[in-house]
Amino acid sequence: MMNFDGLDPGMGEYSPSLHGTLDAGLEPSMDPHLNPNLLQGVELDPEGLAVTVPESVHLMEGMFSELHSVVSEVGIPVTATHFDLQEEMLWMGNHRGHVTSFFGPTMGRHSSFQVHATDDIRHIQSLETGVLFLSKCNLKCYTRGGLVMFDYPMEEGADMHSLLMTDNNTLLMGGLQNYVAEVDLNTVQETQKFTVEVPGVAIMRQTSRFFFCGHTSGKVTLRDLRSFTMEHEFDAFSGSLSDFDVHGNLLAACGFSSRGLNGMACDRFLMVYDLRMMRAVTPLQVHVDPLFLRFIPTYTSRLAIISQTGQCQFCEPTGLANMADIFHVNTVGQLLMSFDVSSSKQALAFGDSGGCVHLWSDAPEVSFNDYSRETDFALPCLVDSLPQLDWNHDLLPLSLIPMPLTSTEPLLSDWPTALATPSPRRAPPVDPEILRTMKTVGFIGYAANPRTRPRNQVPYKIKDVELDYDSYNQVPESPIGRDEEPHLYMVPKKYRKVTIKYSKLGLEDFDFKHYNRTLFAGLEPHIPNAYCNCMIQVLYFLEPIRCLVQNHLCQKEFCLACELGFLFHMLDLSRGDPCQASNFLRAFRTIPEASALGLILADSDEQTGKARLGRLIQSWNRFILTQLHQETQEQEGPQAYRGASSSSLGSSGESVIGKLFGCEVENSSLCRCGKETVRSSLTLLFTMHYPEQSSQEKTIKEYDFAEILKKSICLEQSTQAWCENCEKYQPTVQTRNIRCLPDVLVINCEVNSAKEAEFWKVQAEYAFSKVMQKEAMEPAKPKEPPPMPSEWCLDGEDICNMDGFTFDTQAEDLRHVWIPLTLKMSISKNQGLEISSWPEGEELSAAEEAEGASLYDLVVTVPHVLDARTGGNLIAHIKVGETYHQRKEGVTHQQWYLFNDFLIEPIDKTEAAQFDISWKVPAILYYAKRNYHTKYDLRIKNPIDASVLLTEASLARKQRKSHATFIPLMVSEMPQAGDLVGLDAEFVTLNQEEAELRSDGTKSTIKPSQMSVARITCVRGQGPNEGVPFIDDYISTQEQVVDYLTQYSGIKPGDLDAKISSKHLTTLKSTYLKLRFLIDTGVRFVGHGLQKDFRVINLLVLKDQVIDTVYLFHLPRKRMISLRFLAWYFLDLNIQGETHDSIEDARTALQLYRKYLELSHGGGSDEVRKILKGLYEKGRQLDWKVPDSDTGDGQGAAVFPSVMGL
Known part of the structure; x- marks a missing residue:
């Protein structure tokens, strides 16, 4: 059997006693966990739990040090480690089939569960919804909490070692057998099986060009992404392959070399291959015995080389290794069995044979991923275990046994009477079929039971359309399902949520x-x-x-x-x-x-x-x-x-x-010990506080709005607070008083529940009943015909006078009105703040003004419109003053308007103060002091000057002046009004378009794609340097880019990243200021499709400052023509071959404008129209595609010699 006891770290070779199995003809493994027999001779330290982690030493930038170390199971080797790609978690699997996850850099245990009863964990791969675990002959998927999602067993004889995700739903599995299996994760079925050479594939990597397969024979094969056929082969090592990695155009591998009768030795030369020429380059000699290696591409394409004894060396793949770059993982004599690098390249994880996982980082604060989602944690156990009871004990106290309460007193959990009301349910209507077959004897009717309902069971009554805050969250997912039901609809049309209906032309025909x-x-x-x-x-x-x-x-x-x-x-x-x-x-x-x-x-x-x-x-x-x-x-x-x-x-x-909203507030806290603490602060708004209703009061009292507002501003409440005198928390009375009045009083209404909504509803009913009683007591006035208006407009259901927007307010219109249109406010030394309602339009007397009283007019109300169909929306009622009307309309008067996104409509003043709580809930009120704006300087001085066009440093660290694509404007070249500037912009996509396919097959755009400007180019339009760019800015973005649209924009991944970009990178605000200065100066922009460019940049440019070639060469009711086709037809230029270049596009637009002027001056409008007809005819013949040849049969217009290249 093979073991590691004979390993000599200093020699870089294995002693002959280690190679008993190799002499028998068996293939060696590339990785210690690929062959479980390797573990049988390992001496595991049972005291591994006592490993002490040294304090993390912060190294220089780019260097790593140990951040944390945890033990999963003492003495059980860690055979697989993996950084989660979706969440801030680190996964490890051990030799006994158990897995554990740790959260964040503190390595707090998140979950732990058994995956396989006997086999070791060989590979871990995280997915969006779960985590894959590969063992010798089994693939399992678990949730991150430990629930099984699926179990896929392999065929008999399989010896799997690695897996590779080819896309979101497909993976490849390889091992020590003569095939690689492809599995579909949606169906959990094997879709294909690719035959490979014996002894199989144990390591797999992927790029956009090839699959890379590592074989235990020491070879690395490059295979086609579709057919999996072998395209190239690298014979890296004569013995066995240990590990390899791919980055960019480089492949680096480490392994074992054959030493004849002496077995195999770890080769200290890393094989490096250039994937562009498909050949080896100079091998890289390292100072450790390499077992694992990974590229860590941050500032440079560094390699991390790891030995089994815990030595870690960082070096450049094309440079010389330095002894000073060697660090040691504190394994306490254990051997490293697994290794992984986080997707952010900020963290390294090592698993050793003692069951310990070591986390290394280059900074104390580390993130495993660039964009991690929030992690769900298990809820803490809130139920304490009951004590063990001896039932045979005669003296057992019964108090240890939980018993239900039998007291008739109210419980703490009982709902107050004020919050509970009886809800009787009417009997449902009788089935018409029963009424039809019913027989009547006297006054009693009887019929056969149709048995359509359970006995003695009646369904709850369906709720009517009423104020229910939770019901407004149930919005159909599709706009198609949000059709109106007029008989259930109460929200007026102008208050409903407005949407833009997109067509093929986007917003142009809206x-x-x-x-x-x-x-x-x-x-x-x-x-x-x-x-x-x-x-x-x-x-x-x-x-x-x-x-x-x-x-x-x-x-x-x-x-x-x-x-x-x-x-x-x-x-x-x-x-x-x-x-x-x-x-x-x-x-x-x-x-x-x-x-x-x-x-x-x-x-x-x-x-x-x-x-x-x-x-x-x-x-x-x-x-x-x-x-x-x-x-x-x-x-x-x-x-x-x-x-x-x-x-x-x-x-x-x-x-x-x-100065405008600020109000100096004095807050005092009075403890019951008598100590009072006073502090002053500045508040910009006030929140409404409503009186509490006691349980004995069944009806809500009547209050004046001014009274509630005063109590909300001068708030007094009791709460627990820290008392310095008592040195503990004590019941404290906190009081708030104001020392001055603001110019604009901002009020948050805080109607966030049914309780506050009911309060507003009842107060409005009280106010309306007072108005009706007052009208009934007054004698009826004869109706006078309204004066003849000079101009009338029909606006919805109301008719308004455009000269004064006068509305006739009747008493009935004051329903749902509680707030006054004018308030009188003053602060006196004796009584403090005083607030009262005031008749609108009346002025204060001289005595009242001398006492410091002020009038506040209602100028803004912001209600929340409740709408179960769309989820509701927010609108604003705004009283527009004379200065705005003079500027926009040319008239001097004041008028209330409804602002509902792009819907704007004049309304009556009473409508602005009306709040029908069933669908229109107050949110914000603004009261402004009468004639307050006279205290402020209302002049506007444009702060943007010519300095914004001066040379500025690029945010990109790699950008060099020698690679500059533009020449900034000189002082003598500063633009003047009427000057021409060629402009073009390129964009990237932040969110994809959301569309829906209707039942008739038509496509409906729900939400357009969200674009962000990525590059803005401006070229000189006249002078000796005509055509030379003076702005060519790439816009840095912090938002996640979904699609760079490289084919159409020329923007590549990395161009907008300050760390790796070589472009002139700047902020959107900086470039925006340059364009604003040009617009304010009065230059004329020339470009193709400038309307979309300015829309995405978020600029408004007057029409007389825009010269758009898409409209110059366009006939009514005809299609728009691309810049590429116009350049080929009129200028004999073939542009936009592979990608777009904004400098080229801006220059071409300038040339097209010159060509248009030439055609216009030569033959007049009739000649231009004739030429455009020929253009459209040629386009139809070619299907609007430019011929492949460099020069077509265009008009052959000469290129302007003044347009310079850089």
């Missing part, structure tokens, strides 16, 4: 004007986390905030104030067309605080209506005010953008947000 007849800009809802669109509109229509963020500019890559400023600039420019908040939401998703508060929603939660939108938007409201306050109060200095002014910042660090 009529947004049908939803918005004003000149205000809506926001598109299909972007992830666009639930906050309503609040973005609220912030935009607060004039001081709009001016603040548009004057703000800093160097932070993800600054919400900057992104809001960019978005508000687009809303200013738009004339009724909707905008996208994609860049703002992109920055929002990167804020750690937003994620910690649960404000980042998954797509599934938004689509299925699982999100509690009412509670969510209130948390978002609190977050955004705090975030803007922090971002805009920073001192001007290193954070300010070069050349940008920050006029809104004060010397004391105060911000406009603090």
Whole structure:
């Protein structure tokens, strides 16, 4: 039998006594766990549990040290280790078929279970839903908690050693037999069996070109990915193969060399092969006996070479090994049996023959995967075991035996009477068939029992359409199943969730004007986390905030104030067309605080209506005010953008947000010992608190809104708090008082349960009954005909006057209204805060103003619309002031509007204050001090200047100036209004398109693919350097890219990664500022398909600044023509051969524009139309495909000599 006792680590060879089995003609194994007989002579240390792990020494960057070490089972060799590819877990399997998983770098035990009764675990592979475990003749799949998913036995005589996942549902299994089996994991059936040479395949790897199979004979074969036929063969070692790995164009292998009668010795030369030339390069000599090796490609293509005695050496595959790069795994005399590297290349795992697993890392904080999902843990056991009882003991106390309570007193678990109401159920209607066959004798009817229902059992009554917060989460998965049922529908159409219906042309044929007849800009809802669109509109229509963020500019890559400023600039420019908040939401998703508060929603939660939108938007409201306050109060200095002014910042660090919403609050805590603690703070909003109803009160009392608001602001509550005087937690009375009034009072309504909703409903009913009583007591007034309006518009079911949007408010319209439109607020020294309702439109007297009283008008209400069909949505009622109307509409008046994403509609003021709790639940209220904006500087100074076009450093570490693809603009070349700039952009896909196939076979797009800009190129459009790029930026992204679209974009994996990219990499904000400066300067952009480019970049450019060649060479009601075909036809150029290059595309668009000007000046519009007809005729003949030859039969237009190459 073979053992390891004779191993001499210093000699690099095995003594002749080890080779009894080899002399008998048996093939050696490549790996100690490939042959279980190797383990029979191993002396396992029973004290292995006492292994002490030395303190982790932090090495220089790129070096590894031991981070943690745990023991699974003492003395049982660890034959397989594997880092989970989906979660932060490390798996190990031992010689007795037992597996254990450890969580995270602390190696906390997660699960442990038996996979096979006798055989060792030889290979572990994690899947999305489970984990595969391979033993000698069995393949099993378990959940990560230890439940069996399937068991696949091999045929008799199988000796499996490794498996390889070829795709998500298929795997290959190989071992010491003359075949490799392919298994489909969906059906758990063998689909194919490939014959291989004896003695079989024990190690397998895969690249995009080949399967790599390692044989115990010392050879490595390269096989076709489809047929598994052998394409190439490397005869690496004369003895046996131990391990190999593949990375890029290199294959490295280690093994044993034959020494004749002396058996085999571990070869200290690693064989390295170049897969481009399919031949060996210079072998790499190492200083340890290599048993395992892996590529660890981080900054370089390093190799980790591991010996069985625990020596670990790192070296470059094409360089010389250095003795200083050798480290030792603390195995305490045990032998290493398994080895694995995490997918993030940050962690190494070693399993030894003593049952110990060692975790190595190059940093104290380590992640096994780049993107790991959350791990589920077992719930703790909450049931204590009962004591053992001796039933024969006469003096056994009965108190040890749990007994049910027999007391008639109420239990702590009993529901309060106020929360429990009787729910009688009406008898179901009698079956019509019974009524038809019923016979009547006197007043009694009888009929045969049809036996369609169980005896004495009646089903519960189906609930009516009423307020049920949980029922609004049950949204059909498919939009096709969300058809309206008018007889069950109560939500008015303008309040329902609006969706964009996509066609083959995308958004081009969608009529947004049908939803918005004003000149205000809506926001598109299909972007992830666009639930906050309503609040973005609220912030935009607060004039001081709009001016603040548009004057703000800093160097932070993800600054919400900057992104809001960019978005508000687009809303200013738009004339009724909707905008996208994609860049703002992109920055929002990167804020750690937003994620910690649960404000980042998954797509599934938004689509299925699982999100509690009412509670969510209130948390978002609190977050955004705090975030803007922090971002805009920073001192001007290193954070300010070069050349940008920050006029809104004060010397004391105060911000406009603090001045506008801030309220200085005094919080006092009074302990019952008499000690009072007072502290001051600044709060930006207040939360409504509703009175508790006692169990004896069956009806809710009547309250005035001003009274509830005062108690919510000046809150008094009792709670347990730490008392320094008593030195323990004591019942404490906490009181809050305000010292000043804010300019804008922000209120979170906190109607998050049926209890608060019922309170609002009852208070609105009280208020409405008062109005009706008051109207009944007043004498009836004769109705006067309304004045003739100058212009009328039909808007839904209401008719409004466009000059004043006047509505006639009747008493009946005040149903469901509890909140007043105007509040009077003041702070006095004697009585403190005073709040009362105030008639709308009336002013304060001079005495009241002298006493410090102020009037607050309702300017914003944000309700949550409950809708079981779509999961609900959030809308905003906003009172738009005179300055906005003057800017957009050219009129001076105030008017309430409904903002529902891209639906904008004028409404009456009472409708803004109405909350029918059955479908319209209040979430946020804004009250603004009358004429508050006069205290603020509302001038906007564009902070973006020419300095943004200056040369900037690349984020890529490998980018060199010699490889620059552009020449920045000189000071003398700064663009002027009317200058031409060629532009092209390339994109990558973050989320794939979601579509649905209807029953008639047509395709319906539910959600378009989410694109992200990856490269932006601008070339000079005139001058001696016409055609030379001055911007060629690759955009770094932190979001996961689903598809790089290399064939169409030319972007390759790694181009957007700062660690390995060789391109000029920069942030989206930096490039965005360059384009904004060009737009603000007034340049004219020339390109092909610029509408989509600007949409994805999230820029709004006026039509007179865009020259799009896709429309220049287009006839009405005809197809759009590709840039490649136009270049071939008009310029005799063959572009976009294999991939797209944005520099080439931008230059070609400029040349096409010059060609168009030439055609227009030569023959006029009729001649151009004739040429375009010929273009379309030629396109139909060629099926719009450019001929393969370099030069076709195009028009032969000359290439401009001024267009330079780089």
